[in-house]
Amino acid sequence: KPQVIIIGRPNVGKSTLFNRLVGKKLALVDDQPGVTRDRRMGDATLAGLEFTVIDTAGWEDEDPETLPGRMRKQTEVSVEGADAALFVIDARAGVTPLDEEIARWLRTQDVPVVAVANKAEGRAGDAGLFEAFALGFGEPVALSAEHGEGVADLFDALWPLIGAAEAEREAAERAGEEADAEETEQGPLKLAIVGRPNAGKSTLINRMLGEDRLLTGPEAGITRDSIAVDWSWTDLTTGEDRPIRLIDTAGMRKRAQVVDKLERMSVADAKRAVDFAEVVVLLLDATRGLEHQDLKIAAHVIEEGRALMVAINKWDIAENASSLFNGIKAALEDGLSQVKGLPVFAVSARTGKGIDQMLKAAFELREAWSKRVPTAALNRWFDDALEANPPPAPKGKRIKLRYITQAGTRPPRFVVFGTRLDMLPASYERYLVNSIRAALGFEGVPVRVVLKSPK
Ligand code: GDP
Known part of the structure; x- marks a missing residue:
């Protein structure tokens, strides 16, 4: 809840205002002498605007030159945590030297201030209201805390400081939940395999699908767009069949018989793939390690807000496997500071090793991404x-x-x-x-x- 602090010298009506904001429950406290010496807190409602209100110790006027340190400290501490301050003056008495001193101090504080000219019932406070302009906190609110006059103006002054933010937060939350409601239908895992030419994308896809499907698909000519292959992967650890829609860019290119010598082609593939995918697997070649091009592809996937994982392929012929693995992992953490803890898997499209673990992790990653x-x-x-x-x-x-x-x-x-x-x-x-x-x-x-x- 936002916090609003009431500040002012004694007898300007701080406690009366506090009680009006909090309601009847705490009104009796007012009758106990010295009770405003320490700060009081209460739940306030003002025309539906909810906040915590703090009544401070006040500034002693016995000796305006030396303000009692303890009181002042309390006030200062409260101001630090507050979203807005109500600086109350007595409209009938006008602005006193002590009010001016408080105003000077408040201007050095890091809190938005609403000047409140209290005891302004009838016309009695007109002069004080005018003086309160000169305090430099914008248009003062003419109020009678005792009679409840001017409360609507007080609301108008406080709303932009505390209510607007609250309303914005609630709206953001509602919008988020509504968007989620539309997205909860998860459907098949939309997965794309991207990577440099010859990383083994086609081999991996064929291995996953268990047949040479990609090479016998529709004719070349639909070319430049990704196509999707729906299939069902059986999670052997649970026996569950889980639908996956594989976004295939590499196989498509093969069909089109584009001999891809240009490295930037793989970036173009990745760009197309992320339009369709929820989770993107960046496939690396264990015999080549992590290259600049790979980081570029990865950065793009992350920029597009897709969940990214990395699979190091050709693990069957990898040398110095563990140092290679750790080296790539470290280089990814360095090169992609945006995402810590990127899942990395060692796989072999040739032998099938590591593929099931990778797919299981892909489902988990989508879960987190959708959470x-x-x-x-x-x-x-x-x-x-x-x-x-x-x-x-x-x-x-x-x-x-x-x-x-x-x-x-x-x-x-x-x-x-x-x-x-x-x-x-x-x-x-x-x-x-x-x-x-x-x-x-x-x-x-x-x-x-x-x-x-x-x-
Ligand atoms: P793409 O361009 O990413 O689709 O790569 P390909 O699937 O065409 O594979 C490129 C080369 O790497 C081919 O000669 C594959 O046989 C070989 N290859 C792919 N995966 C593996 C693997 O896991 N282990 C080994 N040893 N070779 C692989």
């Missing part, structure tokens, strides 16, 4: 992540991260709401993305995070 994290769990992670590594405060300005919502799936997309997010360093954004991925089960999945501040 929605419940908002409560998501925000539990969020709070932990911020506590473990708080956002920086560049030039002493506090960047506030409020909450996060999952705006979509396939690939997973998240929206983080807060203030001053334009100042958030890219390194911190990466920290959030990597932490989401590791903590919430999105290994190997491209995760998108968008930052949103209220306008």
Whole structure:
């Protein structure tokens, strides 16, 4: 919930305003002397706008020169966590030197301020209202906390600061859930095998399908487009038959008898394939290792938001198998900082080794790619992540991260709401993305995070 803090010197009506916002439940507290010396918190509702309101200790006016440090500290701490501050003055008394001092201090704080000219019932507060303009917090709200006048204006002033963000968050969440509802029908796993020429794509596909189907397909001439082969893969560990729609680009090219000497052809294949695929397998050649071209293809797949896995083919003739495997894995982590934990498999299209494990992982990867994290769990992670590594405060300005919502799936997309997010360093954004991925089960999945501040 957003937090709104009430600030002002004593006797301007802070507690009355607090009670009005919170409702009758806490009204009695008001009668106890000294109760506003410590901060009070309550759940406030203002025309449907919900927030936590904090009544602060206030600024003592016994001696305007030296403000009691303890009180001031309390107020400062509360301001730091607040989304908005209501700075209350007494409209009948006008702006006093202490009000001015508070205003000066508030201007140095990192919180949006609404000036509230209280006790403005009737015309009695007109002069004070006019003076309150001069405080420099924009148009003051004329209010009578006691009589409930001006509450609509207070709402209008607070809404852009706290309500708009809340409404935006809810809308994003709803939109995400609606989009999901359309996507829950999973159907066959749409899988594409991409890679450089001669990596063994056709051999692998033929091995999976168990026949020389690709070479006997429709005539050349439909050429440049990918075609799909539907087939059912039997998961031997569970006995389940699982439908796969294989997006075939390589076999198609073979049919068209295009002798592909140009490396960029494989990038073009990959580009076509990702239009159709959910999961893309980048096939490498164990005898050649990871090459620049492979990273280019991989980066494209990730950019397009598809789930990517890597299979190192020709494992039957690989030399120094384990150091090769680890070397490729390390090079992928270095070259593709966007996705940590990319699944990597060693396979042989010739012997069939590793193919079942690879396909099983492809289904799991689609699961993660399509997953929605419940908002409560998501925000539990969020709070932990911020506590473990708080956002920086560049030039002493506090960047506030409020909450996060999952705006979509396939690939997973998240929206983080807060203030001053334009100042958030890219390194911190990466920290959030990597932490989401590791903590919430999105290994190997491209995760998108968008930052949103209220306008
Ligand atoms: P594509 O261009 O990616 O479709 O590659 P191909 O499927 O045409 O394979 C290229 C060459 O690599 C062919 O000579 C295949 O026989 C060979 N090849 C493919 N997979 C394997 C494998 O797992 N092991 C070995 N030893 N050779 C393979």
